[in-house]
Amino acid sequence: MKRFLILAAALFVLINFISLGHAAEAVKKHKVVFMVNTADEKTQQIAINNIKNLIALYGKENVEIELVTYGPGMAMIMKQNEKTVPHLNELNSANVKFAACGNTMTQMKIKKEEIVDFAFVVKSGVAEVIEKQEQGWAYIRP
Amino acid sequence: MKRFIIALTVSFVLLNLTLMSANAESKKVKVVYHFNSDDQKIHKAGLINIQNHLDAVGKENVEIIAVLHGAGLTMLQKGKTDDDNFLRVAELKRQGVKFGVCNVTITRQKLNKDELFVGQEKIKDSDIVPSGVAEIARLQAEQGFAYIKP
Numbered sequence: 111m112k113r114f115l116i117l118a119a120a121l122f123v124l125i126n127f128i129s130l131g132h133a134a135e136a137v138k139k140h141k142v143v144f145m146v147n148t149a150d151e152k153t154q155q156i157a158i159n160n161i162k163n164l165i166a167l168y169g170k171e172n173v174e175i176e177l178v179t180y181g182p183g184m185a186m187i188m189k190q191n192e193k194t195v196p197h198l199n200e201l202n203s204a205n206v207k208f209a210a211c212g213n214t215m216t217q218m219k220i221k222k223e224e225i226v227d228f229a230f231v232v233k234s235g236v237a238e239v240i241e242k243q244e245q246g247w248a249y250i251r252p
Numbered sequence: 253m254k255r256f257i258i259a260l261t262v263s264f265v266l267l268n269l270t271l272m273s274a275n276a277e278s279k280k281v282k283v284v285y286h287f288n289s290d291d292q293k294i295h296k297a298g299l300i301n302i303q304n305h306l307d308a309v310g311k312e313n314v315e316i317i318a319v320l321h322g323a324g325l326t327m328l329q330k331g332k333t334d335d336d337n338f339l340r341v342a343e344l345k346r347q348g349v350k351f352g353v354c355n356v357t358i359t360r361q362k363l364n365k366d367e368l369f370v371g372q373e374k375i376k377d378s379d380i381v382p383s384g385v386a387e388i389a390r391l392q393a394e395q396g397f398a399y400i401k402p
């Protein structure tokens with residue numbers, strides 16, 4: 111009987127540790143995926159501002175941010191884009207990740223060399239947004 | 253000792269009942285609607301989306317929060333959106349829809365809170381959130397809200 115009680119107590123403590131651990135982890139880091147799929151420069155600028163504000167609010171060590179671009183939105187991460195690239199460099203040094211849509215690149219004949227070097231290519235921008243949400247990321251479409 | 257075991261069993265059953273009721277409560281669908289545009293047509297379309305949403309599932313089965321930031325605050329400013337939109341907002345509020353207005357926007361754009369209306373009434377402190385973007389992320393990540401951008 112005594113052994114049963116010890117076992118029950120140990121189990122109780124263990125369960126508490128596990129749930130506390132999960133809660134602490136969830137509070138520590140925010141994960142947010144932003145998506146831009148329009149060539150509208152105003153929307154692209156808003157996305158940049160939203161991301162900067164969020165980093166200012168949480169601190170770059172407390173938030174993981176990924177910007178997914180697809181379709182006409184990919185204009186935003188082209189090397190030749192003088193309006194956005196200086197801002198993207200700044201965001202890159204704050205650890206923001208940039209995902210480019212491979213399907214769009216094929217269809218619009220965009221080469222990897224034409225997009226900013228720190229961007230990475232995913233198979234599908236839409237699928238990337240879906241998968242991030244499945245992994246518990248919050249989603250914002252500016 | 254026997255009494256202790258009974259107490260342990262009772263508390264275990266209680267814990268499980270609590271967890272079960274928490275699950276039942278979470279069946280209420282929670283949705284955040286995102287507004288960041290000064291386009292009156294988008295205001296109107298979004299507000300009608302919310303009304304249709306309530307009508308479709310019943311207001312007792314859904315919790316809806318509309319988060320406004322940036323240019324989206326024009327939805328609460330007289331002369332910047334269709335007059336009918338104030339009636340729409342008031343009607344949604346009456347049915348339990350909450351409005352979360354971004355304080356970063358109010359501060360940066362130096363907006364006068366007396367000129368922001370949630371429906372027919374001036375905005376209250378309870379209608380304001382520290383950051384609209386952070387609120388949208390928080391509702392999804394911590395509260396299980398679905399996200400809709402009209």
